[in-house]
Each structure stands twice: as structure tokens, then as C-alpha cells.
Amino acid sequence: MDVITFGETMVLFVPDSVTPLRYSSQFVKTIGGAESNVAIALSKLGHQVGWMGRLGDDEFGLYVRNYIRGEGVDTSHVIFDRKYPTGVFFKERQIGNDPKIYYYRKGSAASYMTPDNLDEDYIGQAKFLHLTGITPALSPSCQDTIYRAIELARKQGVKILFDPNIRLKLWSTEKTRETLMDIASMCDIVLPGLEEGRIMTGESTPEKITQALLQNGSEAVVVKLGKKGAYYATKEHREYVKGYPVHQIIDTVGSGDGFAAGFLSGLIRGWCYKEAVDLGNRVGAYALSVAGDVEGYPFWSQVEPNSNKEEILR
Numbered sequence: 575m576d577v578i579t580f581g582e583t584m585v586l587f588v589p590d591s592v593t594p595l596r597y598s599s600q601f602v603k604t605i606g607g608a609e610s611n612v613a614i615a616l617s618k619l620g621h622q623v624g625w626m627g628r629l630g631d632d633e634f635g636l637y638v639r640n641y642i643r644g645e646g647v648d649t650s651h652v653i654f655d656r657k658y659p660t661g662v663f664f665k666e667r668q669i670g671n672d673p674k675i676y677y678y679r680k681g682s683a684a685s686y687m688t689p690d691n692l693d694e695d696y697i698g699q700a701k702f703l704h705l706t707g708i709t710p711a712l713s714p715s716c717q718d719t720i721y722r723a724i725e726l727a728r729k730q731g732v733k734i735l736f737d738p739n740i741r742l743k744l745w746s747t748e749k750t751r752e753t754l755m756d757i758a759s760m761c762d763i764v765l766p767g768l769e770e771g772r773i774m775t776g777e778s779t780p781e782k783i784t785q786a787l788l789q790n791g792s793e794a795v796v797v798k799l800g801k802k803g804a805y806y807a808t809k810e811h812r813e814y815v816k817g818y819p820v821h822q823i824i825d826t827v828g829s830g831d832g833f834a835a836g837f838l839s840g841l842i843r844g845w846c847y848k849e850a851v852d853l854g855n856r857v858g859a860y861a862l863s864v865a866g867d868v869e870g871y872p873f874w875s876q877v878e879p880n881s882n883k884e885e886i887l888r
Contacts, residue, residue, distance in 0.1 A: 575648070576842050577616055578697050578732075579704035580626035580723070582684030582712060583607030583642065584661035584677075585634045592667045595676070604869070605641050606663065608706045608739050608831050615835030615857060615871040617646040621842060624648040624700070628691060630660035630683045645868070651696055655683035677743065685713040689722035697723065698730035702838055705761070706737045707754045707770075711744035717753065724760050736761035736792075737834050738770045747773060759791035765834055767798045780805035784812065796851055798833055798858075804851050815851040818859040832871055833858035853877065 586606035589598035613625040625647050629635030631654040638660060643649045661679035668674065679685070687709075697703060703723060710717035727734050738754050745753075754774055758764045764787050766774060771783035775790075784795040784807035796806040803817035836857030840850025860872045 575624055575696075575700045576621040577613070577702045577704055577838060578624045578626070578700040579609040579613050580687075580692075580719075581607060581609035581706055581709045582661060582679065582682065583610040583625075583627055583629075583638050584663050584679060584682070584684075585637060586663055586665060588665045589667060592669055595664060595666050598666075601664075603637075605638050606665075606868075608708055608737070609704065610638075610642050610647070611831035611868050611871075612704055612737075612835045612838070613647045614642065614645040614868045615832050615861075616839060618871050618873050619835065619839045619857070619877070620874040621839060622648070624651065624696065626651045626653075626691070626693075626696075628653045628655055628683045628687045630654070630658055631656045632660055634660035634662065635683070651693055653683075653691055655686060658683040658686055660684075679712075682712075685716060687712075687719045688715045689719050692719065692723055692726060694726045694730065697726050697732060700732050701842060703727040703732050703734045704737070704834065704838065705734065705757070706739040707750070707757070708739050708741055708744070710753055710757065711741055711750070720757060724757070728760070733763070734761040735763045735765065735834070735838060737765040737830070738767075738774060739830070740770045740773055750774075751776075755790060758787060761792055763794045763796070764792045765796050765798065765830075765837070767830060768800075771797050780814075781807075781812070794847060796837065796847075796854070798830055803855050804833070806847050806851050808847065811847070813848060815848055815855060817855045820859050820862045829858040829861040832861035835871070836877070 586604050587601040590600045610625050613623045616623045661682035664676045666674040710720045775783050775786035777783045780797040787795040794808045798804050801817050803815050805814050833854040837850045837854030840853040861870045
């Protein structure tokens with residue numbers, strides 16, 4: 575297994591028209607979840623990936639499991655909960671702006687994940703454990719589960735990549751900063767966006783954000799900068815890596831997860847950080863071309879070094 579990840583995946587409803595939800599009557603059903611987004615993107619890039627989650631023992635839960643499994647991701651460690659439901663959310667499309675997101679996840683099965691749901695041997699077979707800052711915000715037991723996963727991964731010698739993926743709708747800025755900096759200190763690689771880096775460190779530039787997170791304990795930090803690309807830093811080297819132009823942006827949701835997948839793919843292939851960041855930029859760019867979270871992620875044949883890098887999303 576190349577990567578193991580876990581977290582909440584919900585059923586996503588996207589209206590077929592660009593109107594406020596109160597006027598929308600027809601929706602496309604799909605799924606959304608940062609961790610499963612990364613898992614699916616990695617699978618499309620040719621990697622062996624496992625996604626763990628807790629879903630309601632209901633039709634939506636079966637749909638989520640089947641969707642992820644259908645994308646080539648191992649779901650053998652998914653747990654179905656007979657008491658609590660699968661979460662859902664809605665995306666309200668807006669012309670010229672990011673979509674509005676409406677979550678209905680309180681009391682979902684995923685919020686009842688516990689450390690006992692983790693399988694040490696399963697985590698131990700991976701090269702990387704991918705985590706996000708969404709999971710610890712769901713509930714105290716989910717936060718305990720994140721810490722237990724880190725403990726097991728470190729025990730097994732598995733590298734840990736942490737994407738803060740901050741959701742201030744779930745908890746306060748102060749609690750976010752305190753908890754995520756603590757988690758980041760135990761992870762090998764941290765992937766914040768620029769605003770996430772500001773929230774976590776109090777710093778305002780990629781250079782200062784990466785320095786603060788390196789001093790916090792991580793061995794590498796990558797700050798995602800949207801269309802400008804990304805800035806990465808280790809104790810030995812730091813550099814900007816330019817992004818790829820996207821000529822028609824449909825939806826920005828899922829691009830950060832695409833970046834994480836592309837970056838991980840590069841590391842798995844033994845590439846240097848600059849090459850891995852460049853691949854992250856490229857995969858993230860593909861995600862901007864469609865309204866869904868995962869539908870735009872490319873296959874390896876579209877992004878391998880011999881493919882045409884000038885054809886990005888015209």
C-alpha cells in the first residue's frame with residue numbers, strides 16, 4: 575500500500591443550475607471528503623491506496639463506500655454504523671465566485687470514530703499516512719483517533735503528511751491554532767494554504783510560515799498559493815514552484831486535495847521535493863475544470879513527464 579488515509583466522506587448534492595438553493599429543484603448526487611478526494615486522485619495516478627471511514631449503515635453510506643471502491647481505492651476497513659447516519663452537504667454554485675457550501679453533518683457516523691477503529695497492521699503497510707485537520711474538529715473522539723493514528727504510524731516507521739484543511743465552521747480560530755500546531759509538530763510534512771498558514775502560525779508570508787512550521791518540528795512544509803503555485807521549504811532548501819494556467823475555472827473545491835495527491839505521488843515515485851510540488855500544482859489545476867470534487871482528477875497518462883504540459887485545461 576502506498577498511502578492510507580481516513581476521515582469523513584459525505585454525499586454531495588450539486589444543483590444543475592446556478593441559482594440559490596431555494597430555487598434549485600434538480601441535483602446531481604456525488605461524494606465529497608478531503609481524504610477520499612486524495613485517495614481517489616492517487617488511485618487515478620496509479621497508486622495503491624486505502625481509505626478508512628465510518629459511515630451510516632444506510633443507502634448513502636453504501637453509496638459512498640461503493641463510489642470510493644469503484645475508483646480503485648481499498649475500502650476493506652470501512653465501518654458501517656447502525657445508529658448514526660451518513661452526513662450530506664450541498665454546494666450552491668455562483669458565477670465568478672467559489673460555491674457556498676451547506677453541511678448537514680452534526681451527529682454523523684463519522685463523528686463517532688474512535689481510536690479502536692484503527693488497525694495498526696493496516697496503517698503499518700503504507701509508505702505514507704495522509705491526515706487532515708478536518709477530522710480532529712469533528713468530535714473529541716475523532717481528535718483522539720488522529721493522535722492514535724500518528725502514534726501508530728510513527729511506531730511503524732510510516733511517513734505522515736498533514737494537510738490542515740481548516741474548517742472554521744467546526745471550531746474556533748484559537749482551538750484550531752492550538753490543536754493543529756500540536757498535530758503538525760508530530761508530522762513529517764505539512765501542506766497548509768496561505769491563509770491556513772497564517773491562522774496556524776500568525777505569520778503572513780510563505781517564507782515565515784514555513785520557517786515557523788519547520789521550527790515546530792516538521793521536516794518539510796509546502797504552502798499552497800493557488801494560481802501562483804506553491805512554496806516549499808526544508809531545513810536545507812526552499813523554493814517557489816510556479817503553477818499552471820487554467821483557462822476556464824469551474825469550481826475550486828477539490829484542487830487542494832488534488833495538489834496533495836500529486837505531491838504524494840511524486841514522493842512515492844522517489845522524486846525530489848521540487849518535482850513533487852510541480853506535479854502537485856499540475857494535478858490541482860486539473861481539479862478546477864469540473865463542478866464535482868473528484869471528477870476532474872487526471873490519470874497518470876495525462877500528467878506523466880512525457881505528456882504535453884502545455885495542454886492544461888484549455
